[in-house]
Amino acid sequence: LAKTTQPISMDSYEGQEVNITCSHNNIATNDYITWYQQFPSQGPRFIIQGYKTKVTNEVASLFIPADRKSSTLSLPRVSLSDTAVYYCLVVPYTGTASKLTFGTGTRLQVTL
């Protein structure tokens, strides 16, 4: 299982773009990159998933370079409500449902 490394914490001001980079040097060919968000006292919530290049949805963008050894979650114009822990996960595609492996995540603090 590919191990992920991401910064422990980040700080940002409201209205800025935030980029959180995750390293997954030993990612396998059939692995997908998935990001979850967790607010205090709540369960994680799926944000975005990708395999390569760029994926965008209404919440975030995910950039994955050609070698796929890292990925960057981009949050445009963050607000105070984006303060949360963000988890980068590598999910192997085996065709069946399986467990998720969480690291310690990146704690994002957004202030005025």
Added chain:
Amino acid sequence: NAGVMQNPRHLVRRRGQEARLRCSPMKGHSHVYWYRQLPEEGLKFMVYLQKENIIDESGMPKERFSAEFPKEGPSILRIQQVVRGDSAAYFCASSPPLAGDRDTQYFGPGTRLTVL
């Protein structure tokens, strides 16, 4: 469509008592996962169940912990003879019947267990 429901949200037990945590998956979902989260740490997988079957229990301690997902009713995580080290937040997640591992898991709000 209601999300994943967990109850109770908070549970206090004394050492040696039993704790029962319940999880009702999203409507139409037949895959249930239990995770445990200690303070300032990420979630750790415990067990994955489908209706009436345990698929993967590799993360669950061999003693005192058990899980079930009966044909009818919620999934239950049972901890017997609780110890202080069992104090944690326990999260349940669910995914749809034909879930592949690319499918999103939907998490409940968690049960916070405190062992006195």
